[in-house]
Amino acid sequence: MPATRYDLIVAGAGPSGLALLDALARVGLGDAQVLLVDRERRRGDDRTWCFWEIEPGPFDHLVAHRWPALDVHGPSADAPGRRLDIAPYTYKMIRGGDFFAATDAWLAGRPQVERRVGEVQQVRSEGERAVAIIDGERVEAPWAFDATRIPMESVDGYHLLLQHFLGWDITTPDDRFHPGVATFMDFRVPQRGGTCFVYVLPTSPREALVEYTVFSPSVWPQEAYEAELRTYLADVRGIDAFEVGRVEIGVIPMTDRPFPARYGDRVVTIGTAGGQTKASTGYTFRRVVRHAQALAEALARTGTPHLPARWRRHDWMDGVLLRALATGRQDGAAFFSRLLERNPPARVLAFLDEDTSLAQEVALMTSVDVPLFTRVGVEVTWRRWSARRRQATP
Numbered sequence: 001m002p003a004t005r006y007d008l009i010v011a012g013a014g015p016s017g018l019a020l021l022d023a024l025a026r027v028g029l030g031d032a033q034v035l036l037v038d039r040e041r042r043r044g045d046d047r048t049w050c051f052w053e054i055e056p057g058p059f060d061h062l063v064a065h066r067w068p069a070l071d072v073h074g075p076s077a078d079a080p081g082r083r084l085d086i087a088p089y090t091y092k093m094i095r096g097g098d099f100f101a102a103t104d105a106w107l108a109g110r111p112q113v114e115r116r117v118g119e120v121q122q123v124r125s126e127g128e129r130a131v132a133i134i135d136g137e138r139v140e141a142p143w144a145f146d147a148t149r150i151p152m153e154s155v156d157g158y159h160l161l162l163q164h165f166l167g168w169d170i171t172t173p174d175d176r177f178h179p180g181v182a183t184f185m186d187f188r189v190p191q192r193g194g195t196c197f198v199y200v201l202p203t204s205p206r207e208a209l210v211e212y213t214v215f216s217p218s219v220w221p222q223e224a225y226e227a228e229l230r231t232y233l234a235d236v237r238g239i240d241a242f243e244v245g246r247v248e249i250g251v252i253p254m255t256d257r258p259f260p261a262r263y264g265d266r267v268v269t270i271g272t273a274g275g276q277t278k279a280s281t282g283y284t285f286r287r288v289v290r291h292a293q294a295l296a297e298a299l300a301r302t303g304t305p306h307l308p309a310r311w312r313r314h315d316w317m318d319g320v321l322l323r324a325l326a327t328g329r330q331d332g333a334a335f336f337s338r339l340l341e342r343n344p345p346a347r348v349l350a351f352l353d354e355d356t357s358l359a360q361e362v363a364l365m366t367s368v369d370v371p372l373f374t375r376v377g378v379e380v381t382w383r384r385w386s387a388r389r390r391q392a393t394p
Ligand SMILES: Cc1cc2nc3c(=O)[nH]c(=O)nc-3n(C[C@H](O)[C@H](O)[C@H](O)COP(=O)(O)OP(=O)(O)OC[C@H]3O[C@@H](n4cnc5c(N)ncnc54)[C@H](O)[C@@H]3O)c2cc1C
Pocket: 011, 012, 013, 014, 015, 016, 017, 037, 038, 039, 040, 042, 046, 047, 048, 049, 050, 051, 118, 119, 120, 121, 147, 148, 149, 248, 249, 250, 251, 252, 270, 271, 272, 273, 282, 283, 284, 285, 286, 288
């Protein structure tokens, strides 16, 4: 039976697949015949995406709330904490439900995009074509973008931590929050076997998403996050009375392992599956959007969605931090609170976005434990080099 043919196949209708379709339309490739396939039709209430950005962003019309300032609290209960003016950045929140409803409406007006609910069993390059097997059926296109294969296993020479969390949308009977300020990281919680902190994202004086987050090797039972969140709200915030609405639970892999940019010539990876999750923070959404834009621009300009490979020093720095945390030699709460308290906030955010110069990074590094990070940096380089040698030896 002949294969069904498209101009593009997009496997995975999460933010990365949908941001790619949006980016293609922006660069004038909106008429391409696209197959968008996912194993489920997502409603998206299971997550909210927060990120920082210099105004305006491509999904600004979907932003549910924005905060011009962030609070950070170090681990000491007595320390006053610090309010960070993050200009020129704004911290933004997009609710998954709004994102998927808006993209559904947008796609309804684009008959050139065929949406299919199905299991992607394979996506591979075959000569000049990408081939996908979906529920046993073969489809082909010159290019495929794949967000479905997320490698979760650890790799020799590299590190893997999990960012795991539980969040509640809470409503309080009286005014408890300042909707102009989000708490970015509050470390005034016990550090139990990992880096533990709380986000508080108020959307009105009585409503906030509060999220208990851990960076550690393995996830916890749900009741454990709930107990910590209750204790935090009561002991740190003095909030005993509240109603819980939507619950958000998640696990994000934090790894410095290399991700394949492509499978063969014709299948390009996107999203978390394409290594777009920042290893040291778990932030993904904005990176996914930027990556989608770069791929679409490359396709429009050169006819191929291949981006030039480059040595990324940030990957190495992420590896150093992950190793320092994973081996227990760096206390995560101390590291992040010091980095945020001792440097200009916008510079830290630019650094986490990988938008800083080498000189700015050297300046940032002086606020951390330089001898420790130098030692760990040598270890990371050695371990990667040794692993590559082992792999090359038959
Ligand atoms: C609860 C939660 C909250 C998060 N909050 C933030 C945040 O605040 N800020 C931030 O920057 N990042 C956040 N992240 C991380 C990241 O932004 C999200 O995980 C985001 O959804 C990643 O987008 P993606 O398109 O790469 O992957 P996904 O959203 O996972 O999309 C991949 C799609 O592929 C489909 N799929 C997978 N395998 C197959 C298959 N074999 N066949 C067919 N379909 C398949 C899945 O159904 C899915 O729809 C959060 C993650 C979670 C889980």
